[in-house]
Amino acid sequence: MAGEWRTVRLGEITDWASGGTPPKDDAKYWGGAIPWISASSMYGNRYSDSELKLTETGLARGSRLAEVGTVLLLVRGSILHQRVPVGIATRPMAFNQDVKAIKAKEGLSPWFLLYWFLGKERNLLELVDFTGIGAGKFDTKQLQELPVNLPTLSEQEQIVAVVKALDDKIELNRRMNETLEAIARAMFKSWFIDFDPVRAKASGEPPESICRRLRLTPDLLALFPDRFVDSELGEIPEGWEVKPFSETVQIIGGGTPKTSVSEYWGGDIPWFSVVDAPAESDVFVIDTEKKITQTGLDDSSARILSAGTTIISARGTVGKVALVGVPMAMNQSCYGLRGLDGGSFFTYYATRELVSTLKQHSHGAVFDTITRNTFAGVSVVTFQPVVTAFETVVTPLMEKIKANSVQGRTLAELRDTLLPKLLSGELRVPVRSAS
Template identity: 45%
Template sequence: MSGSLFPIVAVEDIAASDPGAIAIGPFGSAMKADLYTEAGVPVVRGNNIGPGRSLQGGFVFVSEVTADRLKRSILQPADIFFPHRGAIGEVGFVTQDHATPLLMSSSLMRLRVDRMKADPEYVFWFFKSLNGRKELLRYSSTVGTPGIGQPLSSLRAMRVPMPPLHEQREIAAILGALDDKIEVNRKASATLEEMARALYRSWFVDFDPVWAKLEGRQPAHMDAATAALFPDSFDDDGLPVGWESAPYLDFVEIVSGGTPKTSTYEYWGGDIPWYSVVDAPAPGQVFVHQTEKNISPLGFENSAVKLVPRGTTIISARGTVGKIAMAGCDMVFNQSCYGLRGKREQTDAFVYFATERGVEQLQSMAHGSVFATITRKTFEGLELAGPPISLMNAYEAVSSVWLDRIHALGLESRTIATLRDTILPRLMSGELRVGEARELVEEVA
């Protein structure tokens, strides 16, 4: 860990003295998949670790009885945890405000630090840094399933730069302020997405305005001009008068993806974002602003990729099937995805939520199981309640404002994350002093 201006200590020297301060999750035989329940105590796995302190979705659960039996593996606030197999190199943190007990999976190990020696958030942020990740991977093996050999011995031996405790707290506070702003943006985006989804369902699935007018009520949260676009009765087919059940493809054009030849170096590393399912945004965030891989203009010209504009819905069709995202800028995508463009102009939000509804219908037809693939024929089997274009335009006028705000919040969070990731290693090495970092943070957080 060359270049650090701070003393370097081993993890075992900053661990708390209580039993289980350095511990591994339950043995696999004690945490079998048949113990999972629909609700209960969340089990934290590697896929729940997010880019900051907040955990992300996809939890599995066990009963409180099972959790009590495995109580030595319950995580406490300020615990730091690491995958020792699978997603090695990642690190998670239990925030002080986390109200729900969390149980470590069998693939995790835990560190609980002595707060008189080290600040837990500082240690977490160190392991989020490039040097911290290198320290984790120093003990890893990629033979078979990636893992850390002798997990607890390895964790005890890992090295951490240790500035004075007051400086650790200041560093953690600076990085935490940036992370908090990203979290505020994430929650705001999720709220806005849910508002757009709820409006789609109200208008085009549950027909709430039609029911209101049928019962002699004024449709809620709607001006008179918009309310006048809805009929006040239903046809025999259960749809609002004047609406017809229409094929999904009457509203949507399908665009196929592609992949430039991976062995041709010149096709890659350009400035054209190339989307694959690994780039899918977190729940509630809608837009993908950047991709793990980019292609060059030469790769674009010599492959089947097609450029789609911002606002295009992209759905994964193979592998992890049914994940949807909206392009946050012009981009291309691989052949395991489809781009979905509205056949009428300015219907991006309608297409996105109609597609989400279509995925739910497919899952329902599969009786809750994962459907293996989506093809063009799959789309041919989907139908929508076809509203008049005037109502689609009215929906777009409202929801596009919310989606534009989500887009702006996503770009802001990307800028903040870039700043966080830039100052993180410099703070950890002592190259950037706390006062200088605070001035940078005050400009954005």
């Protein structure tokens, strides 16, 4: 046992609070500036924003505010089958009834509390109750009884410094990816959705001004025409084509080896399912929760997808999009899409742009489903020279995103290896003297 450490109950050193949800059908509660955390916004372990936001009225009506430094833990949800979402509030935010706000008492570092939860995820998963229908849940009283091997506050802070240095780099990479991805997405929208270069040329704007404003070289600008023509989708650039999306991609199906055959599972071939879909800014999927063997691949309808293939979830949870970063297989609830004329990144962004339309065209008696015919029912506007130019321009951005994601995973693996040793006292860090 590590000296100067003491064993306490989690509930002794923390205060717990429950959240809530204002009525969803009342506009006065929503669309404000207060982030509202639910399972869908619990990515990573630093929470600063969310898609849904409350007004001050909404906060007073159905939720409460978690202060900066509060740990937010998901205690009910289907995702608890795979992982335990937990993070720390880096700005004041509200949270729903499926989330507990856990505040560290005096003598406990909030960041140490966060890393304690992260380091205990495997143990926590064993406590999830699945006896109900659908979502799993924690018994919070049971969680509060869990023993915590607690160092002195000084050593807590040193442990946090070691782990947080890794996390800071992971977070820096994530933010960089967010910026790079936003640039690539904005470029796609400007070129293929809004047709900004064509509109600028058609308006008579001088080429030098267009290039400066839209960050184009003269050679790139020359690829765009200076007028529009009518089409079934409205005005499109002269010389461009409207095509069914299915005619621009190869559509690839997936498969699942029999789960009852142990020889098919636990290999080294990543096998994608919807739980592996990355956050939008991450773009690439470079690892998966489950892996299969070569025998499992050979004895099933699964096939290897090459790097650069776009994956879209097509059944149940429809419309999750990822870009394959390393060769992998996927299950039958997804489709792989490969551009017929190259255009890996064009295909990826075109798929993301079409997600809402594909969802509208999905159907199914039990689950929403995208079929091969669904892809034939939506169209894209394309012109191969501009697609090729787009690939050339965005490839360095996308490769940097991929490299950052790979590095982030390596750092996360190192963090996850260190955490149990640091939390148990097996690995000690030197504590600086007060002088």
